[in-house]
Amino acid sequence: MQYDVVIVGAGPAGSATAWHLATAGVRTLLVDKSRFPRDKVCGDCLSPRAQHGLARLGVLETVAAEAHAASCIRFRAPGGAEASARLAGADNRPARTLVLPRYRFDHILQRHALAAGADFRVAHVRTLLPTGGVELDGTAVPAQLVVIATGAALSLIKRTPFAPPGPVHTVAARAYLRGIRSPGPDLRIFLDRLPLPGYAWLFPTGPDSANLGYWYAGRAPMPVAGRLATLLAEHPALAGARADSDDIGRIAGYPIRCDFLRAPKAATGVLAVGEAAGLVNPFTGEGIDYALESAELAAVSAQAALRRAGAGGALAAAALADYPRALNRRFRGLFRVMTAARRYGANPWVFDRLFGRGRHGQDLVDRLVQVCFGAAPPTRVLAPAALAPLLLSRPRRPVTDE
Numbered sequence: 001m002q003y004d005v006v007i008v009g010a011g012p013a014g015s016a017t018a019w020h021l022a023t024a025g026v027r028t029l030l031v032d033k034s035r036f037p038r039d040k041v042c043g044d045c046l047s048p049r050a051q052h053g054l055a056r057l058g059v060l061e062t063v064a065a066e067a068h069a070a071s072c073i074r075f076r077a078p079g080g081a082e083a084s085a086r087l088a089g090a091d092n093r094p095a096r097t098l099v100l101p102r103y104r105f106d107h108i109l110q111r112h113a114l115a116a117g118a119d120f121r122v123a124h125v126r127t128l129l130p131t132g133g134v135e136l137d138g139t140a141v142p143a144q145l146v147v148i149a150t151g152a153a154l155s156l157i158k159r160t161p162f163a164p165p166g167p168v169h170t171v172a173a174r175a176y177l178r179g180i181r182s183p184g185p186d187l188r189i190f191l192d193r194l195p196l197p198g199y200a201w202l203f204p205t206g207p208d209s210a211n212l213g214y215w216y217a218g219r220a221p222m223p224v225a226g227r228l229a230t231l232l233a234e235h236p237a238l239a240g241a242r243a244d245s246d247d248i249g250r251i252a253g254y255p256i257r258c259d260f261l262r263a264p265k266a267a268t269g270v271l272a273v274g275e276a277a278g279l280v281n282p283f284t285g286e287g288i289d290y291a292l293e294s295a296e297l298a299a300v301s302a303q304a305a306l307r308r309a310g311a312g313g314a315l316a317a318a319a320l321a322d323y324p325r326a327l328n329r330r331f332r333g334l335f336r337v338m339t340a341a342r343r344y345g346a347n348p349w350v351f352d353r354l355f356g357r358g359r360h361g362q363d364l365v366d367r368l369v370q371v372c373f374g375a376a377p378p379t380r381v382l383a384p385a386a387l388a389p390l391l392l393s394r395p396r397r398p399v400t401d402e
């Protein structure tokens with residue numbers, strides 16, 4: 001065999017897995033259906049947790065040098081009240097988010113993996129070999145392990161033991177605005193005048209440009225690109241930003257998978273990482289951080305399994321069982337809380353009691369942001385002392401629309 005591991009998909013999960021494996025001397029092939037650089041529909045926001053993952057890959061400074069840094073997130077509640085949260089930077093994580101378009105970000109990561117020794121091929125993978133490996137353009141490429149890092153795309157996964165039971169997608173869309181006079185320094189999240197659960201965002205990508213988008217996290221069918229177009233025409237803040245800009249890029253939609261709690265993660269000769277394992281936060285819609293972390297966990301499990309197995313065919317499912325266990329230890333509690341937060345908390349009643357309530361509401365907002373970004377354990381938002389103000393505080397008068 002020329003390769004020990006073939007990784008399908010060179011987004012953050014695939015490239016990070018390739019970097020970890022190649023750095024450890026594992027013969028690694030990274031495959032993507034697109035030639036790089038390529039676009040990926042995204043909000044482009046790198047949480048403090050994602051930056052921690054980038055630091056572990058040794059690529060944080062390169063990314064930060066090109067990105068827009070923001071240390072404050074501003075929210076607008078369904079009733080119009082506003083609140084903001086400053087990032088705390090707990091646990092050795094930077095007190096900022098970074099925003100860098102995926103066209104650049106993914107290319108930096110993919111090149112980083114190749115510099116560590118991984119090979120790269122452009123090919124649309126449609127077939128896994130029953131004996132281990134993949135078929136690339138009609139040629140068998142055997143390997144002891146295939147890592148599925150195909151994101152929300154299901155075409156390959158449906159032909160593997162990872163086929164998710166039932167529908168798994170939510171939908172989101174984004175557009176870039178260029179030539180804005182002042183997008184401001186902060187990230188902005190809008191929960192007003194749109195269907196919940198979900199939110200619209202305005203994330204500055206630089207001094208005169210921004211990524212705008214809308215994620216609908218509900219189950220009802222939603223033509224989300226059309227809905228974003230309507231928001232850009234009618235939502236006061238988004239329409240204001242659009243009117244202020246001299247160039248709007250194409251509105252592009254893409255699905256999001258958040259089904260980590262149900263998704264299969266390992267089978268004989270195959271592992272899933274990142275969004276292919278359903279690893280996107282069901283409350284915030286961000287998943288680059290978990291993509292990077294699952295990559296590291298997968299690489300550790302893969303190396304141990306390869307060492308134990310020696311040369312041979314596809315790694316047995318039992319040899320890979322460490323990996324789903326490690327994922328569950330790391331993510332299950334968080335995903336349970338975030339799934340419940342989406343189901344019971346992402347509605348006007350809760351948001352209107354959370355935002356714009358002064359000190360008590362602010363405390364809960366700060367806790368929630370810390371939990372979402374991995375700077376505090378999920379139980380921190382469930383403490384009765386944190387939830388009481390939500391029930392007891394009185395609404396304030398909403399701010400006027402800009």
Ligand SMILES: Cc1cc2nc3c(=O)[nH]c(=O)nc-3n(C[C@H](O)[C@H](O)[C@H](O)COP(=O)(O)OP(=O)(O)OC[C@H]3O[C@@H](n4cnc5c(N)ncnc54)[C@H](O)[C@@H]3O)c2cc1C
Nearest residue numbers: 009011012013033042043045125151172274275286287288
């Ligand atoms: C509109 C939108 C906004 C978002 N905003 C944010 C955000 O601000 N911050 C955040 O952290 N997350 C955000 N997310 C989620 C984030 O995009 C994903 O969590 C992240 O991209 C997952 O990384 P990944 O490497 O698992 O998959 P991907 O980044 O989707 O990469 C998958 C790769 O696999 C390749 N591929 C797929 N199928 C095949 C095949 N059969 N053969 C070969 N190659 C294949 C694709 O070409 C692609 O390059 C957003 C998602 C959407 C849709």
